[in-house]
Amino acid sequence: MTPAERTPAVDAMLANRLRNAQPALWTNPARQAQPPAALQAQGQSISLDDTQAAADRLARFADLLAQVFPELAATGGVVESPLLPASALQPALGLAEGQGRLFIKADHSLPVAGSIKARGGMHEVLEFAERLALEHGLVQPGGDYRALATPAAREVLGRYQVAVGSTGNLGMSIGVVASALGFQATVHMSADAKEWKKDRLRQRGVQVVEHTGDYERAVAAGRAEAASNPMCHFVDDEQSFSLLLGYSAAALHLQNQLVEQGVAVDAEHPLIVYLPCGVGGAPAGIAFGLRQLLGPHVFCFFAEPVQSPCFMVQMLADTTPGMGDHPSVYDWGLTNRTEADGLAVPRASLLAADLMQPLLSGVFTVADDTLFAQLVLVLDALGECIEPSAAAGFSGPAMLTGTTAGQAWLRSTGIDAVLHNATHLVWTTGGLLVPDAQYQGFVQRGRAALAAQG
Ligand SMILES: *Cc1c(COP(=O)(O)O)cnc(C)c1O
Numbered sequence: 001m002t003p004a005e006r007t008p009a010v011d012a013m014l015a016n017r018l019r020n021a022q023p024a025l026w027t028n029p030a031r032q033a034q035p036p037a038a039l040q041a042q043g044q045s046i047s048l049d050d051t052q053a054a055a056d057r058l059a060r061f062a063d064l065l066a067q068v069f070p071e072l073a074a075t076g077g078v079v080e081s082p083l084l085p086a087s088a089l090q091p092a093l094g095l096a097e098g099q100g101r102l103f104i105k106a107d108h109s110l111p112v113a114g115s116i117k118a119r120g121g122m123h124e125v126l127e128f129a130e131r132l133a134l135e136h137g138l139v140q141p142g143g144d145y146r147a148l149a150t151p152a153a154r155e156v157l158g159r160y161q162v163a164v165g166s167t168g169n170l171g172m173s174i175g176v177v178a179s180a181l182g183f184q185a186t187v188h189m190s191a192d193a194k195e196w197k198k199d200r201l202r203q204r205g206v207q208v209v210e211h212t213g214d215y216e217r218a219v220a221a222g223r224a225e226a227a228s229n230p231m232c233h234f235v236d237d238e239q240s241f242s243l244l245l246g247y248s249a250a251a252l253h254l255q256n257q258l259v260e261q262g263v264a265v266d267a268e269h270p271l272i273v274y275l276p277c278g279v280g281g282a283p284a285g286i287a288f289g290l291r292q293l294l295g296p297h298v299f300c301f302f303a304e305p306v307q308s309p310c311f312m313v314q315m316l317a318d319t320t321p322g323m324g325d326h327p328s329v330y331d332w333g334l335t336n337r338t339e340a341d342g343l344a345v346p347r348a349s350l351l352a353a354d355l356m357q358p359l360l361s362g363v364f365t366v367a368d369d370t371l372f373a374q375l376v377l378v379l380d381a382l383g384e385c386i387e388p389s390a391a392a393g394f395s396g397p398a399m400l401t402g403t404t405a406g407q408a409w410l411r412s413t414g415i416d417a418v419l420h421n422a423t424h425l426v427w428t429t430g431g432l433l434v435p436d437a438q439y440q441g442f443v444q445r446g447r448a449a450l451a452a453q454g
Pocket of ligand 1: 279282
């Protein structure tokens with residue numbers, strides 16, 4: 001029996017759709033409009049002060065980053081993405097006149113790593129580097145961190161190793177940043193990681209260890225190896241506060257971008273955010289920052305592939321007695337096979353799930369063909385190139401306006417009455433570094449999917 005069959009409390013229709021890998025929407029009965037300022041997750045307390053500390057750390061390193069990465073010279077070492085109006089895409093997504101305005105948060109264009117992983121990954125490597133730099137007297141508190149680019153400082157950091165387990169994009173972020181600072185860098189890649197990502201890392205002097213198993217196996221192997229080496233810092237995607245806080249700093253920047261573009265967020269003007277979800281760290285960090293910063297009228301939904309809905313499965317278990325503590329998508333008879341390699345994760349981060357319980361509005365799933373079709377719609381309407389994982393959020397608006405579960409949620413929140421004033425924000429999470437030949441393959445598959453839909 002699957003957990004759903006044992007547990008009649010889970011909506012039978014949702015359980016059926018989930019088990020049959022059909023797109024589904026779960027909404028969170030435990031969401032709190034006004035959560036406490038400090039939240040507990042995995043025994044630790046986290047608040048906006050931690051988010052601000054992460055943003056401050058990134059700012060301290062900006063001059064060094066601008067020096068080490070030529071692509072950051074123009075922004076003075078700031079790693080950020082634009083907020084793009086996307087009304088041209090609304091008709092194709094089925095978002096009618098009077099159902100709100102669509103924007104894209106364009107993390108697919110984030111420099112250095114080419115994905116949302118630039119945020120968390122960079123922050124964690126910098127936090128480790130900062131600790132060592134202060135311990136070894138390479139920089140003084142408040143001093144000029146460009147001192148870390150000197151050969152003497154790099155020699156010190158080069159005694160240390162940074163390791164990570166990844167389906168691809170986290171490895172690209174950690175590997176590139178760690179090796180740029182002089183660390184030894186090791187990336188444990190799962191079987192679904194793409195060859196071009198491994199090649200790119202090897203070209204930068206990163207050691208790539210290939211594993212035949214899934215993402216969890218790659219992480220476990222990396223964690224075990226790191227545990228035996230006291231000079232190694234392991235970036236633990238399943239339980240890292242540093243990663244999560246690096247992601248959360250995006251909220252501070254987005255708040256300014258919303259003001260600049262005249263987007264209000266209040267009871268009359270809800271902000272609905274759609275975030276692609278793998279293990280959950282990136283979307284949870286961002287949702288945490290947005291909810292704590294902008295308040296009760298921000299509604300966050302996570303988007304997952306139909307074969308890898310690990311976060312939905314975890315949230316169901318957390319709100320339903322008797323479903324186990326940490327279920328995997330395999331427990332539901334699903335394969336975890338998806339072309340959305342950034343989201344191919346069988347079991348959610350418990351840190352992210354804990355943190356999201358009072359904050360999240362819901363989770364929905366998307367079929368791979370839809371990801372490819374929407375990747376093409378984004379190209380045709382906006383000229384933006386995104387990878388399949390990054391398209392997951394685009395089903396969100398129609399999930400709310402066009403399904404029974406979505407419409408019930410719109411009514412229960414009262415958003416139906418102000419939907420015409422709503423802002424729909426789809427977070428596009430990767431794509432910049434995808435080689436053209438790969439991207440053309442995505443487009444072909446997307447055009448075929450669109451033609452099949454008629
Ligand atoms: C990793 C990733 C995500 C999701 O981040 P998690 O922390 O794994 O939930 C989304 N999109 C892309 C492109 C990614 O690489």
